[in-house]
Amino acid sequence: MAILAFLLGLSIGLIGFWWYRSRSEARLKKVLLNFQNTLPAPSLTSSSQLTIAIAQQQKVQQQLHQQIKTYETVLENAPIGYLQVDDENRLIWCNHQAKILLGIQQEPCPAKPRLLLELVRSYELDDLIEKTRDAAKPRDSSWTFHPVSSDPSQLSEQQPRALQGYGIPLSNKQVGIFLENRQEAANLLQRYDRWASDLAHELKTPLTSIRLVAETLQVRLDSPLKEWVDRLINETVRLSTLVQDLLDLSRLQRDNLQDFDLKPVDLVLLIESVWSSLEPLARKKELHLDYRGPESLLLPLNEARIHRLLVNLLDNAIKYSPPHQPIQVEVSLQSLAEEGHLDHLNQADAPPPINHATDSNPEPPTCLCLDVIDFGPGFADKDLPYVFDRFYRADPSRARRRTEPDLSGTSSDGMAQSIGTQRFSTHRTTTEKAWSTDQNDGYSAADLPHQGGSGLGLAIVRQIVVSHGGRVTARNHPQTGGAWIQVRLPWTSTTALTK
Missing domain, CATH: 1.10.287.130 (Signal transduction histidine kinase, dimerisation/phosphotransfer (DHp) domain)
Incomplete structure (x- = not known):
């Protein structure tokens, strides 16, 4: 009886051992599938193969650790600053150059990271980090950093410096920031x-x-x-x-570094005044102004500077426009979302319609948009990044052959005009000389591209816009083929009037 019990127990044990071994072999084969590209000779047992594969993976892991150390060494000794923050804007790590640029005295501790604002009082840097994290794409920003130190002996060394920051989104909502010293x-x-x-x-x-x-x-x-x-x-x-x-x-x-006087100015009346002063030049080429926008728009501006801005823009448009064409000036108020759509407008797409501030607009206006469009030859692609640089003048021919725009369906004046347009139009008379290639009136199609100024007009425009806290861009209009200057000013007054 004891022998039977022994044999029964032995059988049960052998069955259990066989079942456990089968399960182990199955799991081992499943694990080996992950190493199929690095498996040794299949003649070896599964255990031997797994042992060799583990040794190879340990070697790969050591190589990866060595690469990480190499990258850390490169970042630590890089001539530009680098810092990394977690999802709560706590400083995880920064290199030596970042400590110098930002005046970080304490060594960041990965085990107990501290808020970046506790170590560096730079709200511009914190804003760049937030924008990079929210957009989930690289962002850049420029600002002047004013270091602050509690050590009185370092007051003479705490000079402000111009910084350029480049934000990169990382995993787990972490953000890496490259810092470049632009003071020189x-x-x-x-x-x-x-x-x-x-x-x-x-x-x-x-x-x-x-x-x-x-x-x-x-x-x-x-x-x-x-x-x-x-x-x-x-x-x-x-x-x-x-x-x-x-x-x-x-x-x-x-x-620009100082405050300048702002007073309520009717932008529409100012455009009318500038066009009236330039109308004799436009009449020689039979140009007229196509204004689109409200009849009145009162907002705080520096009148002298905006007058100079309009003179430069309209004078350029007259200079490069062919005869018998309109010069479009569009004024509108747009929300942040609409203004962002306009910034990313594809050149192949039609321009968005002008949206004026009305009660039906669900979002309050945040941006004043002023667009000046002509039918001239436009800018060459290679010149667009530099047209606002001082003394930069594009190629005399502007390097791009202008295709005649399709004016089918437009009015006899070339473009449909909206409210308030009539008082801007230059009316042609029979006594004015008509443009013709057969008439010798001092102008010819070949002479037009060679007209140019000092190369400072658009530089002055940009400086005026910057002094008002706005920005200006240049591109070629997809419909007219001519230059398209876009001025964007912040909408800072809640008492501005439109009619």
Whole structure:
């Protein structure tokens, strides 16, 4: 009886062992499937194969650890700063250059990370981190960082510095920030601006003297010599205008750091005033203004600066527009979402309709949009990033052949005009000279592309827009083929009136 019990127990044990071994073999084969690309010779047992595969994985893991250390060494000794924060904006790690740029005294502890704002008082940096995390795509920003230290002995070393930050979204809502010290470039730009301003001041007086002498000789010389004096006066006037533009640009940049007076200005009336002053130039080419927008728009602006902005934009549009074409000026109020859609407009798409501020608009306006569009040759793609740089002038032909726009279905004036347009239109008369390639009236299609200015007009426009807290962009209009200047100003007044 005991033998039977022993044999029964042995059988049960063997069955259990066999079942356990089968399960182990199945699990082992399942594990080996993950290493099928690195498995040794199949003639070995599963246990031997697993042992060799584990050894190989340990080797790979060591190599990965070595690569991580290499990357950490590269980041630590990189000439630009790098810092990394978690989902709660706590500093996880930063390299040596970031500590220097941000004035971080304490070594960040990965075990007990601290809030970044406790170590670095830079709300611009914190805002860049939040924008990068919310957008889930890279973001960049520029600002002037003012280091703060509790050590009185370091007060002389706490100089403000210009920084450029590049945010990169990481996993688990972490964010990495690359920091670049742009102070040297800012210093070079300041020295360049100061040199240009000083040079303009030095040239202003002798140019005025030369012009006075030339004008004195102009009335005393005979006709053959008088033509040379006329040319001298014209060139002197051109140089004087260039010098004055340099002085104005330097003044704008200097005053941009200070508060300037804002007062309620009717933007529509200001556009009308500027167009009236430029209308004689437009009449020579039979151009008219196609205004689209409200009849009245009162908002706080610096009237002198916005007047200069409109003069530069409309003068450029007149200069490069072919005859018998309108110059479009569109004014509207848009919400943040609509303004963002306009910024990302595809050149191949039709422009969005102008949305004026009405009670039916569910979102309050946050942006004043001013668009100036012409039918000229437009900008070359290679010139678009630089058109607002001082002294930059595009290729004389603007490098892009303009295709004639399709004006089918438009009014006899070329474009349909909305409220308030009629008082801006330049009415043609029978006494005005019609444009024709057969008539010698001082203009020709070949001469148009070669007209140009000093290369400071759009630079002054950008500086005026920046001084108002806005931004300006340039592109080519998808329908007209001409230049499309977009001015965006923040809507800061709740008392602005539209009619």
